[in-house]
Amino acid sequence: MINSQPAEMAASGETAASQVFSALKQDLIRGRFAAGEKLAISALKERYEVGLSPLREALNRLAAYGLLEQHNQRGFRVPPLSAEELEDISRLRMQLECMALTQAFQEGDAEWESQLLAASHRLSRANKAQGEIEQWEQAHQRFHRTLLAPCGSHWLLRFIEQLHDQFDRYRRLAPGNPEIRDRLDAQHGELVELALDRRIHDARYLLEDHIRQSWEVAKGACEQG
Amino acid sequence: MINSQPAEMAASGETAASQVFSALKQDLIRGRFAAGEKLAISALKERYEVGLSPLREALNRLAAYGLLEQHNQRGFRVPPLSAEELEDISRLRMQLECMALTQAFQEGDAEWESQLLAASHRLSRANKAQGEIEQWEQAHQRFHRTLLAPCGSHWLLRFIEQLHDQFDRYRRLAPGNPEIRDRLDAQHGELVELALDRRIHDARYLLEDHIRQSWEVAKGACEQG
DNA sequence: ACAGTAGTTAATATCGATATTTTTTAAAAA
């Protein structure tokens, strides 16, 4: 059984449901669907070239995750955007990520420092290659994930990731703000320095400000857009 | 279309998938399945008297929620119990619920106080009716939900509920500890008093202790059981 | 006896068709 898979098939072990789950999740976060929009299942079937059963399973997972609303007998909707919810998400991010940061500073070892430096470097390089937004987005996500990874709490990381996905829906829909964007980029480097020196107090303050600045940008998605 | 539904049908608008989701969720929290057990889908079909499609959708939701593990091409498993995860869950509960409590004390109004008193009363009455454990469980859950409800953060409440469900898996599997149980019951009443007086500092300390005591009980589920 | 392997069984994941429910459209009544 050598090379029996067509080129378009994904890695072995991937099921159709899990593939369409990932694809749909990405598209939801990227804002490819209008907020509040009702998803037409038959249209999704064509779009993702997948049958009804795996598609519905993916939709159910996404609803349980909070990236879709599910209403009995009337299908799935993209959740609406609201400034109130964005505030909720942002404030909770500040609290949870600061919690995780504190623990990460205690638990993080040399290996972590290396990975953090690497992630930071990848992020700054991805910055310059304009036009490849998705690459930057991935590097950005990985940086923040690496920063908090050693915090030791599986559930805390899970919730933070979930909030991050929610937050990104807003941020990616908002118009770019080059001014704040530059400041945000600089903060990533500063966070690494503070992490290496384990200056938890300053780092917490900086991370909180980082989220607050991002929040300012993300707010742009709520203005009658 | 009057009374066209058979007696065993649930409220209108309920779909087969959502019904089996609720039933399965309850059974998982109640420990009706062995930890680590692989779920035989065909057996579940008979047990819940439901077809394959709605059953699989329910399983997918539960996996996304964290009450099941899903492995591609090899079905669904009940997550194993571990003392480490219980510690993670418990510590996070302390932090998140104390956060919510603080905000609830600020936002809570007279209506909240009334509902809290009512919930507390129901809980103490449910206590005495032995043999009706499920009734007490429901009253208990509602009490804790009411206590934190006015905190104003949709996502915080969501995460707390999720952790609560995880925690209860352990607690309900653990052998009963009448000694601690009495103390826990007493704490519910004390929490109400502190809430009415908005004594946030004492209340936080008490809630933290409440969770810690429950944790002690829940640990019993991890011992080679 | 043991490791490796083909063949068999059982389970999962998916497809195609159908039944139910909601939404839309059109007609009838106030």
Add this chain to the structure above:
DNA sequence: TTTTTAAAAAATATCGATATTAACTACTGT
């Protein structure tokens, strides 16, 4: 015109059957 009602259309949810994958068993060779 507005509201109600009824019929038609569209969409969701579910069923039954099938294909695909993993787990198991018996065999072969060493």
